[in-house]
Amino acid sequence: MRAVTQERYGVPSEVLRLRDIPAPEVGAGEVLVRVAASPVSGTDWHLVLGLPYAARFVVGLRKPSNPVFGLEFAGTVTAVGAGVHDVQVGDEVFGWHGGTFAEYISVPAEQLTHKPRNLSAAHAAAVPIASFTALQAVRDLGKVTAGQEVLISGASGCVGTYAVQIAKALGARVTGICGADKADLVRSLGAERVVDHREQRLPDIGERFDVLVDIYGNPSLRECGAVLRPGGTLVFVGGTGGRLFMGTDRWLRGLIAAPFLRFDVRALVHEDRRDDLVTMREFIESGAVTPVVGQLYELDRVAEAIEDVRAGKVRGQAVVTI
Numbered sequence: 001m002r003a004v005t006q007e008r009y010g011v012p013s014e015v016l017r018l019r020d021i022p023a024p025e026v027g028a029g030e031v032l033v034r035v036a037a038s039p040v041s042g043t044d045w046h047l048v049l050g051l052p053y054a055a056r057f058v059v060g061l062r063k064p065s066n067p068v069f070g071l072e073f074a075g076t077v078t079a080v081g082a083g084v085h086d087v088q089v090g091d092e093v094f095g096w097h098g099g100t101f102a103e104y105i106s107v108p109a110e111q112l113t114h115k116p117r118n119l120s121a122a123h124a125a126a127v128p129i130a131s132f133t134a135l136q137a138v139r140d141l142g143k144v145t146a147g148q149e150v151l152i153s154g155a156s157g158c159v160g161t162y163a164v165q166i167a168k169a170l171g172a173r174v175t176g177i178c179g180a181d182k183a184d185l186v187r188s189l190g191a192e193r194v195v196d197h198r199e200q201r202l203p204d205i206g207e208r209f210d211v212l213v214d215i216y217g218n219p220s221l222r223e224c225g226a227v228l229r230p231g232g233t234l235v236f237v238g239g240t241g242g243r244l245f246m247g248t249d250r251w252l253r254g255l256i257a258a259p260f261l262r263f264d265v266r267a268l269v270h271e272d273r274r275d276d277l278v279t280m281r282e283f284i285e286s287g288a289v290t291p292v293v294g295q296l297y298e299l300d301r302v303a304e305a306i307e308d309v310r311a312g313k314v315r316g317q318a319v320v321t322i
C-alpha cells in the first residue's frame with residue numbers, strides 16, 4: 001500500500017516520502033480501516049521537525065518511533081479482529097491512531113467510532129485531536145458556562161475554530177483573536193467580536209473576560225492578567241518559540257506564579273478519549289459544531305499541506321484525501 005513515511009526529523013519536503021509498504025493485518029481487538037482522509041494540523045510541523053526537543057521523549061528520541069506519518073482518520077471498515085462488536089465491515093468510521101497517511105491502518109477498536117451522519121470523510125477526519133483539545137480546554141479546564149465572556153487567542157486555527165464553536169454552544173459570548181483576513185471566518189463560527197493580532201496586543205482590547213483560552217500568540221502572564229476578571233481562568237493550550245520547550249516554559253512560570261495571581265492558571269495536555277469523540281459527534285449532528293476544512297490535498301502533497309498550514313495559508317484545516 002502507499003504511505004507517507006518519515007525516517008528522520010527535518011523539514012517536511014526533505015524527510016517525508018511516499019513509499020510502498022506492506023499493508024497492516026488486523027489483530028484481536030482491532031479494526032482494519034481503508035483510510036479516506038487524514039488531516040494536517042499546526043502540530044504536524046513540530047512533529048516532523050521533532051520540536052520541541054522535550055517532545056522527543058514521547059515521539060522518538062533519534063527518529064520517529066512510528067515511521068508512518070499522520071494521527072487521525074476517517075474511512076471505511078474492511079475487516080474486524082476477534083472481540084470487536086461495535087463496528088462491522090462497510091461501516092464508515094473516524095478516530096485517531098499513529099500512521100494515518102496510508103491507504104490502510106489497523107486501529108484498536110476503542111480509538112474509533114461511527115462518523116457523524118452529516119459529514120463527508122474529509123470533514124470527519126478533521127475532527128478528533130483538534131476538537132478534543134478545544135473541548136478539554138473550553139469545557140474541562142476553562143469550565144465555560146452560559147453567559148460568560150470568553151477570549152480565544154488563535155481562533156482561526158485548527159483548534160481555535162472548534163474552541164469558538166464549543167464555547168458558543170455552551171452559551172458563552174466569544175471574542176476571537178486571529179489575522180484580519182480570517183475575521184469573517186471566526187465571526188461565521190459564532191464570535192461576537194474579532195481582534196486582529198497584528199494590530200492589537202491583549203491589553204489593547206480594553207475589556208475583561210471570564211476565561212482566556214490561549215491557543216496561539218504567546219502573550220505574557222502580565223498581558224493575560226490585563227484581560228481577565230478577578231477569579232477568571234487562563235487556559236494554556238499552545239505556544240511558540242524556543243527549540244527546547246516551544247513556549248511551554250511560559251506555562252511553567254504561570255503555574256508557579258498561580259498562587260499569587262488573582263486568576264486561575266491551567267495548562268492543557270489533551271487526552272485522546274473515545275467519550276469525547278462521541279460528544280463531538282453529538283455536537284456535529286446537532287448542528288452546533290461544523291469542522292472547518294479549508295483545503296484538500298492528495299497523498300503525495302502532505303509536505304506541502306504542512307508548510308501551507310505553517311504559513312497560515314489555510315482557513316481552518318488542511319485535509320489529505322487518500
Ligand SMILES: NC(=O)c1ccc[n+]([C@@H]2O[C@H](COP(=O)([O-])OP(=O)(O)OC[C@H]3O[C@@H](n4cnc5c(N)ncnc54)[C@H](OP(=O)(O)O)[C@@H]3O)[C@@H](O)[C@H]2O)c1
Nearest residue numbers: 042154156157158159178179197216217238239268270312
Ligand atoms: N495542549 C495540547 O494538548 C495541544 C493539543 C493540540 C495542539 N496544541 C497546540 O495548539 C497550538 C495551535 O494549534 P493549531 O493546530 O490550532 O494551529 P494553527 O492551525 O496553525 O492555528 C494557529 C492560529 O493562530 C493564529 N495566530 C497566529 N499568530 C497569532 C498571534 N500572535 N496571536 C493570536 N493568534 C495568532 C493564526 O491565525 P491567522 O492565520 O489568522 O493569523 C492561526 O490560525 C499549537 O501550538 C499546538 O502545538 C496543544
